[in-house]
Amino acid sequence: MSSIGAKLDAPTILDSARIETAWTIADVLVPETDDRPSLKTADPEARWLAVAFAARRDSEHELAVLLDILRGREQSEVEAMLRSLRVEKRYLFDTISSVIAGAYYMTPQVRALIGYPGQEQRPAPLELAADELSDEIFEGAMAYGGAFRAPSDFVV
Amino acid sequence: MSVSQTNTDVVDVLVIGAGPSGAVVAQHMATNGFSVTCLEQSRWFNNSEFPGDKVDWELLSQQQWHHEPNIRGFDTDYPTATGDSDVHPVMIGGVGGSTLFYGGHWHRFLPSDFRMHSLDGIAEDWPISYKDLAPFYDKVDRAIGVAGVEGDPMYPPFEVPMPPHPIGKVGRIAARGMNKLGWHWWPSANAIASQRHGELAQCVRWGTCETGCPQGAKASFDITHWPSAIKNGARLLTNSRVHKITVDAQGRADGALYFDARGVEHHQKARFVVLAANGIGTPRLLKLSAHPGAPDGLANSSGLVGKRLMLHPNAEVTGVYDEPLESWLGPAGQAIHSLEFYETDLSRGFAGGAKWQVMPTGGPLRALSLYDRDDFDTQWGPSIHRRMDETFGRSLQWGINSQDLPEETNTVTLDADLVDSNGIPAPRIHYRLSDNTRALLRYNVDRAVEAHQAAGAVATMPTDLWPDQPGHLLGTAKMGDDAATSVVDRWNISHDVPNLAIVDGSVMPTSGAVNPTSTITALALRAAENLVATAKNRKVAQ
Numbered sequence: 001m002s003s004i005g006a007k008l009d010a011p012t013i014l015d016s017a018r019i020e021t022a023w024t025i026a027d028v029l030v031p032e033t034d035d036r037p038s039l040k041t042a043d044p045e046a047r048w049l050a051v052a053f054a055a056r057r058d059s060e061h062e063l064a065v066l067l068d069i070l071r072g073r074e075q076s077e078v079e080a081m082l083r084s085l086r087v088e089k090r091y092l093f094d095t096i097s098s099v100i101a102g103a104y105y106m107t108p109q110v111r112a113l114i115g116y117p118g119q120e121q122r123p124a125p126l127e128l129a130a131d132e133l134s135d136e137i138f139e140g141a142m143a144y145g146g147a148f149r150a151p152s153d154f155v156v
Numbered sequence: 157m158s159v160s161q162t163n164t165d166v167v168d169v170l171v172i173g174a175g176p177s178g179a180v181v182a183q184h185m186a187t188n189g190f191s192v193t194c195l196e197q198s199r200w201f202n203n204s205e206f207p208g209d210k211v212d213w214e215l216l217s218q219q220q221w222h223h224e225p226n227i228r229g230f231d232t233d234y235p236t237a238t239g240d241s242d243v244h245p246v247m248i249g250g251v252g253g254s255t256l257f258y259g260g261h262w263h264r265f266l267p268s269d270f271r272m273h274s275l276d277g278i279a280e281d282w283p284i285s286y287k288d289l290a291p292f293y294d295k296v297d298r299a300i301g302v303a304g305v306e307g308d309p310m311y312p313p314f315e316v317p318m319p320p321h322p323i324g325k326v327g328r329i330a331a332r333g334m335n336k337l338g339w340h341w342w343p344s345a346n347a348i349a350s351q352r353h354g355e356l357a358q359c360v361r362w363g364t365c366e367t368g369c370p371q372g373a374k375a376s377f378d379i380t381h382w383p384s385a386i387k388n389g390a391r392l393l394t395n396s397r398v399h400k401i402t403v404d405a406q407g408r409a410d411g412a413l414y415f416d417a418r419g420v421e422h423h424q425k426a427r428f429v430v431l432a433a434n435g436i437g438t439p440r441l442l443k444l445s446a447h448p449g450a451p452d453g454l455a456n457s458s459g460l461v462g463k464r465l466m467l468h469p470n471a472e473v474t475g476v477y478d479e480p481l482e483s484w485l486g487p488a489g490q491a492i493h494s495l496e497f498y499e500t501d502l503s504r505g506f507a508g509g510a511k512w513q514v515m516p517t518g519g520p521l522r523a524l525s526l527y528d529r530d531d532f533d534t535q536w537g538p539s540i541h542r543r544m545d546e547t548f549g550r551s552l553q554w555g556i557n558s559q560d561l562p563e564e565t566n567t568v569t570l571d572a573d574l575v576d577s578n579g580i581p582a583p584r585i586h587y588r589l590s591d592n593t594r595a596l597l598r599y600n601v602d603r604a605v606e607a608h609q610a611a612g613a614v615a616t617m618p619t620d621l622w623p624d625q626p627g628h629l630l631g632t633a634k635m636g637d638d639a640a641t642s643v644v645d646r647w648n649i650s651h652d653v654p655n656l657a658i659v660d661g662s663v664m665p666t667s668g669a670v671n672p673t674s675t676i677t678a679l680a681l682r683a684a685e686n687l688v689a690t691a692k693n694r695k696v697a698q
Contacts, residue, residue: 005210029536036541055215058229083532094528097536098521102215105520114544115480116520119209121360121371122485129320129350133305133343137328140335141342148310149499151271153285156312 002119006054013064014053019046021067021078022100028079029097030104035113039100042107052103059095066096167193167391169687170412170426172398172441175253176673177659177680178432179381180296184684186390190691193424194390195414197397198232198249201256203372208364214521221367223248223257224624232395234576236436237584243467245436245585246627251394252378253434254627255673259365260347260374261490261513262302263670264293264678267312268499272666276500278507279561279666283637283646290314292678292685300375301353304345310495321350321359323514325481326552327491330514333611334494344490344513347375347673355379363486363516374487377677396422399580401429401445401454401656403697409454409656410697415578427655427696428687432680434660435465435629439568440583442633455650455658460634460643462569464562465587466667468628469621471556471597474517474526475608476547476615483516483549490515490555494607497600498669506595508559511669512604515553523548526617546615554604559669560593562631589621597621628672633662648683654695659683 014022026039043049053063066085070078086093104110111118132138169185171178174196186192207216223246225233230249238244247254267286272279294314303318320343323331327343334341348365349356359373372379386392395417402423404410409429415421431438439462445454453461490513498509517523527535527543535543560566571584589597601618608616636642639651644663650656659680661672668675687694 002209002211002213005207005212005216030540031538033538033541051212052215055212056219058219086532098215098218101524101540102212102521106211114520114548116484116549118211119213119362119364121209121362123358123360124322124350126319126351129322129343132322132324132328133320137331137335138343141331141340142307144309144338144340146309146340146496148266148312148495149268149275151267151274151285153271154267154312155287 004051006051008050008054010054012050012053013060014046014050017071018064018067019049021071022049024075024078025070025082025096026100026104027075028082029100037109039104042109043103048103048106051106052099055102056095056099062092063096063099066092166425166427167191168426169428169430170195170424171430171432172412173253173432173434173437173660174251174382174392175432175434175660176255176377176677178430179252179377179385180677180680181430181432181659181684182390183381183385183388184681185688186385186388188688192385192390193426194392195396195398195412195424196251196392196394199394200251200378201368203368203370206368206370208362208367209370213364213367214519217367223366223627231577234580235574235582237571237574237582241585241587242589242621242623243469243587244624245467245629246624247434247436247629250378251382251392252376255376256368256378257366258627258673259489260487261671262304262345262347262674263511264311264674265668265670266310266498269666269668276502276507280636282665283635286312289675289678289682292682293674296674296677296681300347300380301349301356302345302347303350305343308342310340310342310498316345318353319350321346321348321487321489323491324485324516326483326516327514329477329481329611330552330554330607331492333607336610337607339494339496339607341492341494344493346487346489348487348489349373349375355383359487361486363484363488363518365486365488397578397580398441399444399578401431401441403447403454403653407449407653408695408697409653419578428694429655430657430659432660435632435662436568436583436585438658438660438662439632440570443570444580450652455633455643455652455656457652458640458643460641462567462632463564464631464634465566465568465585466560466562466631466664467587468626468667468669469558469560469589469593469597470625471558471601471618471620472553472622473601473604473608473616473618474551474553475611475613476551476617477612478550478614480549481552483551484519485516488515497603504599506592506599508561508592508596509669510556510558510596510600512600513555513557515555517551517553520544520548523551526551554607556597556600556604557626557669557671558593558596558600559667561590562666563590568632628661630661630664630667630672633658634665635663636665647686648679655697657683657687
């Protein structure tokens with residue numbers, strides 16, 4: 001598992017009410033389906049949600065205001081407001097949607113479902129590059145008939 | 157002059173800017189026994205700071221580690237006024253400069269890039285040729301450990317010192333399409349260590365080169381050159397922001413005024429000044445350095461300082477494939493490149509060309525962003541899971557780096573209102589895409605769609621113009637033999653100020669269409685070797 005870059009020791013804007021609101025937003029943007037969990041299911045302790053919000057501390061005031069506006073509303077109402085936000089305040093929509101989706105795709109359960117190992121060190125074996133260039137694909141590059149243009153004063 | 161503190165030491169060489177070209181000059185001059193001081197507005201960055209090995213790296217890259225200084229908002233960068241610009245310049249201040257954030261795509265110019273006027277009757281020839289620069293390309297390539305494959309038919313022969321990186325599934329799929337079309341491609345050269353090399357670690361393929369390499373494997377010049385420069389006696393002062401190059405009674409450069417981290421102003425005296433602040437920082441500082449004998453800016457008798465800005469506007473086409481490509485895997489870096497549409501062919505309806513490169517496409521949020529221009533229901537809600545299944549790990553990008561022609565209407569000036577954290581006027585960028593550039597981009601986007609289709613893509617998603625790519629800042633202090641029509645001579649020396657050299661991307665008379673850091677650093681090394689060789693006879697400040 002990679003380390004976390006965001007500073008988690010600073011106070012977070014997330015309290016229990018805002019977490020519930022964030023989960024409702026997630027139910028609109030990245031909902032549970034037959035083959036995918038909800039964010040609340042994948043991240044029941046809101047650990048990854050906290051990481052995602054901390055990574056965008058630059059916008060925490062705007063995000064806190066938005067969460068408070070959406071607080072306690074029905075999912076259908078939240079969805080309508082998010083659709084309007086996407087049209088009227090695209091920057092804020094992009095920020096909240098990337099934080100929610102960012103949290104969702106950081107959860108180990110979802111990563112396993114989409115086949116994403118996350119950030120990991122994978123130094124290439126020395127022979128891999130040569131192996132990749134040892135078949136007919138590279139022969140196509142070597143058979144290329146074009147060349148650079150040589151100016152009249154060009155000499156090798 | 158009223159300054160709080162004056163450093164009484166007069167150094168042989170004062171370098172302004174610790175980016176790649178400043179690093180090359182400082183290292184070479186210090187190694188040859190000159191006293192060297194470099195003033196850098198920003199700081200050292202530690203590899204461990206960069207987000208690429210962190211689980212939340214995509215979110216951190218959206219703001220805190222964004223490549224656009226206006227979004228990132230570091231006090232150590234200067235802001236740019238971009239209201240009049242189609243492209244927002246990207247850069248980062250720091251030891252190593254924008255090589256901290258570059259992708260390490262390592263290309264030398266082609267022979268034709270130096271002879272655009274002779275070959276096509278457009279723009280100007282450079283006063284030097286490919287042959288003049290080739291030995292310096294070779295030296296820099298060896299110093300930084302360029303990894304690649306020799307024999308690219310679109311280049312004259314040259315040595316590539318390190319074995320290549322794998323081109324990966326993305327490279328092989330893209331190559332398949334190019335072979336079908338009979339178009340040029342080649343495994344790309346990268347300034348990224350495929351094996352340990354000097355101070356560089358081996359690449360472990362984080363795939364996040366453009367937000368800094370957490371591994372220390374990418375050849376950023378804080379790693380490749382500054383340790384050696386300092387070991388050989390160069391003095392590097394960070395958090396030292398220059399706001400004026402000073403001159404003596406003869407109009408020769410005799411040092412620079414700068415602010416330290418506490419905002420205290422200092423004057424560093426020098427016999428020779430080397431400006432290495434790149435295509436926006438350099439004209440900004442020359443204009444800030446106006447004096448009664450040079451009211452339009454230092455070294456600006458030609459009137460060309462700050463004009464002819466070239467930014468290599470980028471487009472891209474992402475192709476989605478019906479097979480897993482592990483398209484988050486680095487280096488990024490470039491897997492393969494194509495110069496099929498590089499050389500000018502006026503029958504296409506435009507001058508100049510483009511370099512293409514295949515890059516991986518990153519993590520889940522990047523995959524999701526491919527649908528930013530679609531409607532809500534295509535991108536979000538239950539559809540998001542199908543979008544991710546279709547796209548994530550199954551896409552590759554043909555990036556298009558275009559040549560733009562030098563135009564005096566594309567400029568860097570001083571903004572009347574915007575200032576940096578020291579209160580120094582920020583640069584105002586006026587940059588508009590010409591009809592030629594628009595036609596060039598449109599043509600290449602159409603061809604890249606064809607390349608994806610030939611490779612078997614099930615969908616293609618073009619971006620006609622990337623407004624915040626790349627960080628190629630060129631042309632604003634043109635090199636030439638005629639003082640009336642250029643700012644520096646063929647050895648990078650100012651025509652007006654005989655002890656002032658400009659060694660960054662601003663000196664390029666034309667832009668080519670390949671990534672410029674190889675050429676910038678080769679020019680800088682050539683200039684530095686010439687300074688060492690001619691130092692005894694050079695006019696300097698007294």
